[in-house]
Amino acid sequence: MLSRSIVLDTEHLDHVVRHFSRHGAFFFDIESIPPYRGIPAHNTVSWISLATYGMAVTIPMGHIKGDRIIGERVEMYETKTGKIRKRKIPVWSTAPEQLRPSQVFEALEPLLFSDREKGAHSLPMDVGSVAKYYGGKIPPPPYHDTYTSSVLLDENRLNGLKPRIKQLYKIAYDTEDTGRRVEAHSFRKVARYSYADSALGWLLYKHNDPLIDKQGLRDLFDMEMELLEEVIDMAAYGDPVDKAVLEELERELTAALVEHEARIYRAVGREFNLNSPPQKAQVFWGPKEQGGLGLKPVKLTDGGVKKKRRGEKLTITDWSTDADSLKKYKGHPAVDAMLDYQRDDKLKGTYVDALLHPDEDDCLIINGRVHARFNPMGARTGRWSSSSPNLQNIPVRTPQGKKIRSAFRAEDDYLELIADYGQIELVMLAHFIGYGALFDGFWKGIDPHTITAALVFALPPDEVKANRPDLRSIAKGLNFAIVYGAGPDTVAEMAEITVNEARKHMKKHRAEFPEVYAYKAHVIDTARRQKYPHTTTLLGRVRRMPELRSRDDEKRSAAERQLFNSKIQGSAADLIKLAMIRWRRNHPAGAHMTRTVHDEVGVHTPKHLVEESKAALLDAMVGPGIQKLVKVPLTVDIHAVERWSDAK
DNA sequence: CAATAGAGCGCT
DNA sequence: AAAGCGCTCTATTG
Numbered sequence: 001m002l003s004r005s006i007v008l009d010t011e012h013l014d015h016v017v018r019h020f021s022r023h024g025a026f027f028f029d030i031e032s033i034p035p036y037r038g039i040p041a042h043n044t045v046s047w048i049s050l051a052t053y054g055m056a057v058t059i060p061m062g063h064i065k066g067d068r069i070i071g072e073r074v075e076m077y078e079t080k081t082g083k084i085r086k087r088k089i090p091v092w093s094t095a096p097e098q099l100r101p102s103q104v105f106e107a108l109e110p111l112l113f114s115d116r117e118k119g120a121h122s123l124p125m126d127v128g129s130v131a132k133y134y135g136g137k138i139p140p141p142p143y144h145d146t147y148t149s150s151v152l153l154d155e156n157r158l159n160g161l162k163p164r165i166k167q168l169y170k171i172a173y174d175t176e177d178t179g180r181r182v183e184a185h186s187f188r189k190v191a192r193y194s195y196a197d198s199a200l201g202w203l204l205y206k207h208n209d210p211l212i213d214k215q216g217l218r219d220l221f222d223m224e225m226e227l228l229e230e231v232i233d234m235a236a237y238g239d240p241v242d243k244a245v246l247e248e249l250e251r252e253l254t255a256a257l258v259e260h261e262a263r264i265y266r267a268v269g270r271e272f273n274l275n276s277p278p279q280k281a282q283v284f285w286g287p288k289e290q291g292g293l294g295l296k297p298v299k300l301t302d303g304g305v306k307k308k309r310r311g312e313k314l315t316i317t318d319w320s321t322d323a324d325s326l327k328k329y330k331g332h333p334a335v336d337a338m339l340d341y342q343r344d345d346k347l348k349g350t351y352v353d354a355l356l357h358p359d360e361d362d363c364l365i366i367n368g369r370v371h372a373r374f375n376p377m378g379a380r381t382g383r384w385s386s387s388s389p390n391l392q393n394i395p396v397r398t399p400q401g402k403k404i405r406s407a408f409r410a411e412d413d414y415l416e417l418i419a420d421y422g423q424i425e426l427v428m429l430a431h432f433i434g435y436g437a438l439f440d441g442f443w444k445g446i447d448p449h450t451i452t453a454a455l456v457f458a459l460p461p462d463e464v465k466a467n468r469p470d471l472r473s474i475a476k477g478l479n480f481a482i483v484y485g486a487g488p489d490t491v492a493e494m495a496e497i498t499v500n501e502a503r504k505h506m507k508k509h510r511a512e513f514p515e516v517y518a519y520k521a522h523v524i525d526t527a528r529r530q531k532y533p534h535t536t537t538l539l540g541r542v543r544r545m546p547e548l549r550s551r552d553d554e555k556r557s558a559a560e561r562q563l564f565n566s567k568i569q570g571s572a573a574d575l576i577k578l579a580m581i582r583w584r585r586n587h588p589a590g591a592h593m594t595r596t597v598h599d600e601v602g603v604h605t606p607k608h609l610v611e612e613s614k615a616a617l618l619d620a621m622v623g624p625g626i627q628k629l630v631k632v633p634l635t636v637d638i639h640a641v642e643r644w645s646d647a648k
Numbered sequence: 649c650a651a652t653a654g655a656g657c658g659c660t
Numbered sequence: 661a662a663a664g665c666g667c668t669c670t671a672t673t674g
Contacts, residue, residue: 275669277655301655322656346657349668379664383660390666393659401658425660484663494662557661565663569660573664598660598664 004199006191007059008096013107016050016057021110025117025144026052027202030129031182031194033062035363038388039371040128041136041236045101046182048108048130049194051202058195060187061101066093067188095187105133112139119144119205121161121197124231131236138232143225146201148377149208152217152224155380156544165200168207173200220540227376227577230584230593238369239391239594240414240604242643245407246352253348253400260341267334268293274341277301280321284335293334298325347395351404354389364389368411374596381566382541382573384596392597396648406645413607415640418647419617420600421576422635423448425483428538428571429516431631432523436515442632449475455512456505477502478509482516483568485561523567524548524560535563538571538629539578572599575626575634582620588612602644610640 007013020026031047032038049058071091105112112118112130120126123145131138150159157167166172178185178193185193212221265271270291272279286292297319300308304318319325323342329335358364364371370389378385386392394408395401410416421427426448430439441451446461453468453475454461464471477495480486486494492502510517527535533548543566547559576596583593583601591605591613601621605613620626622634639647 273670277670279670303654320655342656346668350658350666354667378666381664383664385665387666390659393657393666395658397658420660480662486662490662554661561661562663569663572660600660 002054004056004195007057008098017107017111019055020052023052026050027119027198027205028126029197030126032129033183040125041132042366043129045129047194049198051198056195056199058191059104060098061104063095063187065186066095067186068093101133117142117144121201122147124228124235128232128235143228144205146204146208148224149212151377152221153211161201164204226581230580231374234374234593235371237592238371240368240411241370242407242409246356249403250352253344256344260337263337264334267337277321278317281317281319284321285316285319295329298328347400382570391595402645406643408644410604410642414604415607415610417603417605417613417617417638417640419621419636419638424572424599425568426479427632428568433515433519434631439632448479452479456508474505484565520564523564527563535567537567537574539574541570543570578626579621583617587616614638
């Protein structure tokens with residue numbers, strides 16, 4: 001028998017805590033309101049709901065709106081274009097009297113800080129959010145994040161709580177997406193939603209937990225749960241950022257954009273929307289009679305390719321105006337100006353404005369630190385993703401981009417440690433093969449691109465290393481092609497050689513590295529023979545790929561490339577996750593990990609702890625306890641720098 | 649007016 | 661016939 005209720009007084013709350021304390025596990029969910037919604041450790045919790053055997057409750061603490069609209073008032077507001085308008089705002093009845101957060105969290109402390117298993121869907125958000133009410137202290141493990149368990153059990157489906165519940169129990173609840181803005185909805189509606197999230201999350205927990213064992217995923221799952229402790233800390237600590245650098249860059253880019261814009265209009269002879277791909281297509285590819293420049297388009301957009309395949313008629317806007325296409329006409333004044341504009345507009349819009357001028361309620365920088373969301377299950381391969389903002393695509397290549405990276409810097413009396421694995425994907429490949437030239441090269445301390453060039457071009461590695469950067473760059477393209485399954489066209493483009501040359505080198509590569517191709521074929525073949533086609537990574541993460549059995553050649557080939565890449569990419573992801581856990585288990589107090597970018601981690605450490613932190617990070621990433629998992633030597637580069645941009 | 653799709657581009 | 665992401669802008673759709 002399930003009892004469900006809204007908790008509004010201390011007596012009820014005490015009863016709830018006593019009930020939950022009798023069980024070894026519970027599930028909970030929080031709702032939060034601006035400011036800082038979505039940033040645990042800074043946000044304001046307005047509801048917490050809990051579920052366990054026989055009971056689900058929700059506890060409101062400061063929901064304003066009642067259940068009915070009792071009138072309306074008129075409000076003035078400013079539109080995006082700066083116009084002043086009137087709008088009618090509904091007036092709500094008042095909500096029932098609720099407990100204060102201090103009362104609620106004091107009563108919940110024995111439960112949240114007990115050794116009971118704590119479940120939540122996207123647990124770092126929930127666990128991290130309540131920490132604020134305990135002076136930053138974080139409710140301890142054991143954890144069960146049902147988002148993580150759901151993804152591990154099947155990475156190819158929608159794994160949000162709502163879609164999972166719909167798939168499992170055919171229950172569609174909260175069709176209005178109440179959780180996105182609880183403060184906009186009635187007390188009754190939020191109560192129902194919040195209670196449902198916990199009650200159904202509890203069911204998902206009971207569903208997933210035994211399946212984790214059944215599918216042999218327990219060790220991997222335990223690792224992911226331990227990793228969440230680091231995720232929670234990273235989210236709370238944030239990543240120090242120098243606003244002054246961004247503000248300076250904003251001024252520079254604004255001025256540059258005005259110039260680029262003028263140059264474009266001058267060269268084209270008229271004005272148009274520089275950010276509109278269709279208008280750009282008209283301008284660059286359009287005939288001169290119609291005011292275009294009459295250049296010959298280079299490649300189709302994705303939509304254009306699809307149209308062509310369906311035999312539909314192509315229009316001028318089906319031709320891509322991306323930077324690659326425009327680069328063919330470098331030297332043309334309009335093209336050069338357009339390329340400059342696109343580059344600077346991208347940098348300003350995505351990396352400067354987004355950080356300095358976020359939408360209201362969407363504050364990204366708090367006390368000089370940006371609090372991104374790192375999602376350890378962000379990619380189907382097991383890689384991390386990052387969002388709000390994405391710290392994994394901060395520019396590094398162009399000088400303008402590098403300036404953005406320089407805004408990420410250590411605070412006074414601190415330094416950043418930037419550590420990245422050397423050639424981690426090729427290390428994984430050599431490890432799995434277990435022998436061959438790549439494998440031997442790693443043991444001799446020769447980097448894989450040099451080995452590849454030496455064998456493909458029949459030169460001594462020393463000669464390649466010292467005098468032939470050109471051949472090494474071709475070798476880089478060839479190795480890239482292995483891991484990603486690229487064809488001659490891509491290799492040619494990467495290495496800036498002809499497609500025929502690329503073909504020739506790929507053929508030689510196949511002859512010199514037969515074990516690589518045999519291994520790749522073996523992985524794909526083995527995967528296809530499984531009852532459910534899949535492969536596994538270093539630490540047993542599963543990549544399921546039913547399309548391996550597709551009769552459609554194109555689909556099947558794509559699946560083969562994805563499968564093989566997933567094994568390599570996923571194993572590299574396993575390794576860095578393990579390294580992060582090892583860092584967490586053993587690092588100097590006062591040093592904090594602040595970000596991870598696939599094969600790299602960043603640590604913020606007081607200057608007096610730099611050497612100690614370096615040693616801990618080195619051990620975490622390549623020490624014996626992790627090296628024993630990999631049959632070739634792991635390498636890592638560590639730089640202690642003031643600014644992220646100084647590491648490369 | 650809000651939500652979504654497509655194009656394009658930043659990173660490993 | 662290049663793996664994996666997230667963000668911003670425009671244009672379209674509801």
